[in-house]
Amino acid sequence: xxxxxxxxxxxxxxxxxxxxxxxxxxxxxxxxxxxxxxxxxxxxxxxxxxxxxxxxxxxxxxxxxxxxxxxxxxxxxxxxxxxxxxxxxxxxxxxxxxxxxxxxxxxxxxxxxxxxxxxxxxxxxxxxxxxxxxxxxxxxxxxxxxxxxxxxxxxxxxxxxxxxxxxxxxxxxxxxxxxxxxxxxxxxxxxxxxxxxxxxxxxxxxxxxxxxxxxxxxxxxxxxxxxxxxxxxxxxxxxxxxxxxxxxxxxxxxxxxxxxxxxxxxxxxxxxxxxxxxxxxxxxxxxxxxxxxxxxxxxxxxxxxxxxxxxxxxxxxxxxxxxxxxxxxxxxxxxxxxxxxxx
Amino acid sequence: xxxxxxxxxxxxxxxxxxxxxxxxxxxxxxxxxxxxxxxxxxxxxxxxxxxxxxxxxxxxxxxxxxxxxxxxxxxxxxxxxxxxxxxxxxxxxxxxxxxxxxxxxxxxxxxxxxxxxxxxxxxxxxxxxxxxxxxxxxxxxxxxxxxxxxxxxxxxxxxxxxxxxxxxxxxxxxxxxxxxxxxxxxxxxxxxxxxxxxxxxxxxxxxxxxxxxxxxxxxxxxxxxxxxxxxxxxxxxxxxxxxxxxxxxxxxxxxxxxxxxxxxxxxxxxxxxxxxxxxxxxxxxxxxxxxxxxxxxxxxxxxxxxxxxxxxxxxxxxxxxxxxxxxxxxxx
Numbered sequence: 194x195x196x197x198x199x200x201x202x203x204x205x206x207x208x209x210x211x212x213x214x215x216x217x218x219x220x221x222x223x224x225x226x227x228x229x230x231x232x233x234x235x236x237x238x239x240x241x242x243x244x245x246x247x248x249x250x251x252x253x254x255x256x257x258x259x260x261x262x263x264x265x266x267x268x269x270x271x272x273x274x275x276x277x278x279x280x281x282x283x284x285x286x287x288x289x290x291x292x293x294x295x296x297x298x299x300x301x302x303x304x305x306x307x308x309x310x311x312x313x314x315x316x317x318x319x320x321x322x323x324x325x326x327x328x329x330x331x332x333x334x335x336x337x338x339x340x341x342x343x344x345x346x347x348x349x350x351x352x353x354x355x356x357x358x359x360x361x362x363x364x365x366x367x368x369x370x371x372x373x374x375x376x377x378x379x380x381x382x383x384x385x386x387x388x389x390x391x392x393x394x395x396x397x398x399x400x401x402x403x404x405x406x407x408x409x410x411x412x413x414x415x416x417x418x419x420x421x422x423x424x425x426x427x428x429x430x431x432x433x434x435x436x437x438x439x440x441x442x443x444x445x446x447x448x449x450x451x452x453x454x455x456x457x458x459x460x461x462x463x464x465x466x467x468x469x470x471x472x473x474x475x476x477x478x479x480x481x482x483x484x485x486x487x488x489x490x491x492x493x494x495x496x497x498x499x500x501x502x503x504x505x506x507x508x509x510x511x512x513x514x515x516x517x518x519x520x521x522x523x524x525x526x527x528x529x530x531x532x533x534x535x536x
Numbered sequence: 537x538x539x540x541x542x543x544x545x546x547x548x549x550x551x552x553x554x555x556x557x558x559x560x561x562x563x564x565x566x567x568x569x570x571x572x573x574x575x576x577x578x579x580x581x582x583x584x585x586x587x588x589x590x591x592x593x594x595x596x597x598x599x600x601x602x603x604x605x606x607x608x609x610x611x612x613x614x615x616x617x618x619x620x621x622x623x624x625x626x627x628x629x630x631x632x633x634x635x636x637x638x639x640x641x642x643x644x645x646x647x648x649x650x651x652x653x654x655x656x657x658x659x660x661x662x663x664x665x666x667x668x669x670x671x672x673x674x675x676x677x678x679x680x681x682x683x684x685x686x687x688x689x690x691x692x693x694x695x696x697x698x699x700x701x702x703x704x705x706x707x708x709x710x711x712x713x714x715x716x717x718x719x720x721x722x723x724x725x726x727x728x729x730x731x732x733x734x735x736x737x738x739x740x741x742x743x744x745x746x747x748x749x750x751x752x753x754x755x756x757x758x759x760x761x762x763x764x765x766x767x768x769x770x771x772x773x774x775x776x777x778x779x780x781x782x783x784x785x786x787x788x789x790x791x792x793x794x795x796x797x798x799x800x801x802x803x804x805x806x807x808x809x810x811x812x813x814x815x816x817x818x819x820x821x822x823x824x825x826x827x828x829x830x831x832x833x834x835x836x837x838x839x840x841x842x843x844x845x846x847x848x849x850x851x852x853x854x855x856x857x858x859x860x861x862x863x864x865x866x867x868x
Binding site for chain 2: 210211213222233234245247248250253254255257258259260261265287294295297298299301302305377484485487494495498502
């Protein structure tokens with residue numbers, strides 16, 4: 194290659210490579226790769242979030258297939274750079290849609306578990322459809338707009354919207370609420386979506402057309418970090434509760450289960466775990482291997498998936514690292530007597 | 537997280553490296569240009585523009601139209617996985633983990649499939665085929681797990697509904713194609729009930745068009761089984777409350793089957809009855825009694841006088857946990 198290629202020519206190389214009719218040199222392929230990488234990074238930067246590597250590989254494969262189908266149907270586009278950028282942006286939008294959906298699903302799960310815990314501790318009543326601070330679950334339940342109004346009023350007083358917040362919210366409402374509406378509106382509030390514009394001056398309460406941002410607004414980094422910390426803290430509380438429940442019901446016994454769970458999060462081998470716990474190696478395999486449906490590794494994988502859904506700005510590696518930091522350090526405090534000497 | 541950790545994380549790559557990218561280009565070329573000569577179970581196919589893939593469960597040669605195959609959808613959106621969906625490990629169908637939806641299965645004309653994504657492992661395909669044939673989840677293969685998200689979550693519900701609508705569209709195309717098949721070949725559904733191919737496809741088409749069977753009771757779509765000729769033919773009447781209700785023929789014996797999807801199911805089915813609703817034998821019924829779902833599957837043999845007249849229309853009724861259920865099936 195004698196002269197320096199412009200962006201248009203570099204993008205064209207991607208199409209030529211995919212087309213496969215003309216052999217590219219290794220240097221040209223590298224250039225095409227760099228061009229593709231640049232386009233995807235530019236588009237991703239605009240949306241302020243990061244991806245895990247597997248998802249980017251899936252996305253890249255989809256984009257490449259889409260480009261090749263275009264070539265087979267219509268030949269190489271006249272403006273390859275514009276075509277490539279648009280295809281990448283559309284792909285990212287789809288990925289972002291998935292990530293925000295995952296966020297909502299897992300947030301809702303967090304609050305559903307809080308309701309369950311409040312009910313188990315006798316602080317609220319529920320019939321699985323409605324929930325209330327009082328035992329009377331019959332009668333009119335408030336609508337979603339009013340629920341949003343209560344959340345909107347109450348939430349700013351809380352550092353994090355935890356179980357105390359949910360309990361106080363139900364106290365404020367002081368009547369039956371549909372669980373699904375309540376969960377939807379808490380998540381809408383957290384996600385910054387409003388389906389009603391509230392009249393703050395106590396006006397005539399007229400409904401105003403809903404405002405759903407087509408793509409979520411970029412959040413400043415500081416705020417993002419703050420929100421993440423709250424999400425991580427709520428998630429950690431929830432997982433610690435689940436660990437407690439699991440350990441009590443686990444036939445291995447609480448101490449052994451806690452040790453196995455903790456050690457599964459480390460890089461120790463089955464043999465090393467066997468030596469530490471005194472369990473036979475093959476039994477360690479059985480209880481920890483992802484091969485078994487409810488093994489410690491499977492359970493941890495599932496929890497990491499949930500945390501990944503909540504931390505939409507983080508890559509998989511980052512999520513795993515955060516998970517290990519948070520859960521392992523909490524376990525070290527909570528189960529100090531069991532874990533002493535094996536850290 | 538301290539500052540150093542943050543720095544390391546921010547520097548982590550999120551793009552595939554050059555070697556991986558070359559592999560992705562190759563995969564894209566294979567997907568679009570290099571299709572296998574024969575479609576067979578275990579292959580993974582897709583349709584351009586769709587964000588799900590299919591795993592193939594049957595061959596076109598054994599289908600009624602000769603051009604359709606039975607497929608199960610798979611997506612990499614793991615957050616939609618509920619407790620009847622199976623999560624497969626990374627690098628199995630997608631690079632990321634994927635969710636197979638065993639009860640969103642459909643038939644599709646194979647010409648619709650234009651992207652080839654390779655093959656799924658032998659152990660997984662055996663599990664999926666068996667799950668499809670039995671109408672209930674089979675013991676999970678190694679390295680898989682069930683989801684645990686709420687099927688009634690609006691996002692998951694909408695995903696399932698919209699996928700269901702698309703899959704029914706593909707099935708509809710198969711029905712239309714089957715209508716064009718002019719063979720007068722006879723096939724047997726219930727031992728003594730003989731249908732032509734055309735009548736058989738009409739039977740299923742009418743069931744799909746009958747909302748009280750397919751949609752009232754369930755958020756999960758009607759299970760449309762156009763199993764290959766000579767194999768077990770099965771009608772799923774309902775799938776809800778963690779059980780499925782099927783009518784099937786095994787070893788030439790027509791049976792009504794209740795299958796539980798709960799791990800430890802202590803519930804009891806009672807007052808099971810089939811009542812004929814067709815003009816000729818309206819009101820005729822047979823009581824089957826009941827049984828415990830702890831046995832996972834309860835089989836009732838349908839007597840001849842009922843089996844011979846099912847095509848006139850019938851109603852299955854039963855009690856579960858004291859609640860009455862009625863599943864009316866009408867044929868036009």
